[in-house]
Amino acid sequence: MDKIKNIAAGAFFIAGLVSCGSVKNVTETVASQPLRTVETEHLLKNFKKTPAKGFMFGHQDATVYGIGWEGDQDRSDVKSVCGDYPAVCGWDVGHIELGNDESLDKVSFDRIRKGIIAQYLRGGLNTVSWHLNNPLTGGDAWDVKNDSVVTSILPGGVNHKLFLTWLDRLATFFNSLTTASGEKVPVLFRPWHEHTGNWFWWGKSHCTPQQYKDLWQMTHDYLRSQGVNNLLYAYSHGGEGTKEEYMERYPGDEYVDLLGFDCYQSDGVKGVDAYKKNMTTVLTYLTRLGKEHHKPIAVTETGLEALPMDTWWTEVLFPLLDQYPVIYVLVWRNARERPNHFFAPYPGQASEKNFISFFYQSKTLFCKDLRGLYK
Numbered sequence: 241m242d243k244i245k246n247i248a249a250g251a252f253f254i255a256g257l258v259s260c261g262s263v264k265n266v267t268e269t270v271a272s273q274p275l276r277t278v279e280t281e282h283l284l285k286n287f288k289k290t291p292a293k294g295f296m297f298g299h300q301d302a303t304v305y306g307i308g309w310e311g312d313q314d315r316s317d318v319k320s321v322c323g324d325y326p327a328v329c330g331w332d333v334g335h336i337e338l339g340n341d342e343s344l345d346k347v348s349f350d351r352i353r354k355g356i357i358a359q360y361l362r363g364g365l366n367t368v369s370w371h372l373n374n375p376l377t378g379g380d381a382w383d384v385k386n387d388s389v390v391t392s393i394l395p396g397g398v399n400h401k402l403f404l405t406w407l408d409r410l411a412t413f414f415n416s417l418t419t420a421s422g423e424k425v426p427v428l429f430r431p432w433h434e435h436t437g438n439w440f441w442w443g444k445s446h447c448t449p450q451q452y453k454d455l456w457q458m459t460h461d462y463l464r465s466q467g468v469n470n471l472l473y474a475y476s477h478g479g480e481g482t483k484e485e486y487m488e489r490y491p492g493d494e495y496v497d498l499l500g501f502d503c504y505q506s507d508g509v510k511g512v513d514a515y516k517k518n519m520t521t522v523l524t525y526l527t528r529l530g531k532e533h534h535k536p537i538a539v540t541e542t543g544l545e546a547l548p549m550d551t552w553w554t555e556v557l558f559p560l561l562d563q564y565p566v567i568y569v570l571v572w573r574n575a576r577e578r579p580n581h582f583f584a585p586y587p588g589q590a591s592e593k594n595f596i597s598f599f600y601q602s603k604t605l606f607c608k609d610l611r612g613l614y615k
């Protein structure tokens with residue numbers, strides 16, 4: 241179904257986005273290496289055109305699997321419900337560091353590469369997170385038994401060399417994202433996320449603020465030294481704490497292109513008030529920080545697991561976002577292997593009808609509403 245009523249608003253958003261002045265082929269160079277490709281530079285300029293007249297809707301692993309299916313060509317639960325792809329596709333490259341063929345969620349990296357390129361060719365945005373293993377213990381990203389993991393991979397640490405081989409594999413993947421005509425696909429990379437919580441080995445109680453900043457800067461600089469010039473960087477905490485806590489581990493304006501946060505409605509229906517309060521608190525300070533640092537802001541992960549509220553889209557999520565200049569919101573994956581671990585509707589799901597109303601709001605942007613994100 242076409243989102244006729246939305247075209248005007250979507251076109252306005254993008255018309256605004258593309259009118260922001262000419263861009264040199266390469267605006268900055270580091271050690272005579274182009275910092276960013278032309279398309280990546282355009283994406284950044286377009287991100288910075290705020291306040292946006294709408295926000296893009298995103299879904300994790302949107303086109304590789306969903307409820308009751310896996311691997312079907314061009315399929316997406318969101319598209320099955322509303323007729324269009326999400327404007328933003330999220331991906332996770334956990335286990336790429338190990339040299340594996342499949343991600344931690346059992347999606348082949350070849351399939352992820354193809355999905356990223358397809359989303360780019362249809363004019364949409366891709367964002368990549370990284371639930372990488374623990375390089376010290378061999379456990380997963382949630383293995384927090386040892387507090388010296390970050391120290392061990394920084395320069396001088398016992399695992400520094402090993403970690404650079406992990407970054408090499410990541411760099412090879414990012415460098416391989418090229419279209420048939422040879423364009424490198426820009427990606428919003430969101431490493432070291434939810435670091436103000438304690439559930440990942442790079443979390444707050446497992447490294448100092450300085451070590452966290454060093455980790456981020458090392459990742460950024462090393463990928464760049466390997467010719468990775470198609471990334472923008474998103475910094476996102478786990479939705480807890482104050483503005484000061486948000487900034488305590490901030491690696492610096494030159495290392496970050498977008499400010500975001502992850503915040504879920506936990507406790508099902510009961511959690512709605514806490515969710516609204518939390519979202520409002522963070523969105524309020526993030527709006528200010530975005531202005532102060534000249535960075536776009538986004539809700540980089542959110543959702544209500546299993547969607548037990550039929551009207552969640554228009555009565556909870558939309559009114560929250562409507563008040564702030566967020567450029568996108570992304571809901572987490574529709575796991576085909578974990579019952580009830582889904583965050584977007586699928587045909588027959590109870591919130592389907594309400595999602596269609598959300599889709600028809602003039603401020604919600606889906607893939608066909610985007611024109612010129614890379615121009």
Ligand code: BMA
Nearest residue numbers: 332344345371572573575581
């Ligand atoms: C989590 C869950 C896990 C998954 C991980 C990385 O929130 O969805 O099942 O492995 O994200 O995608």
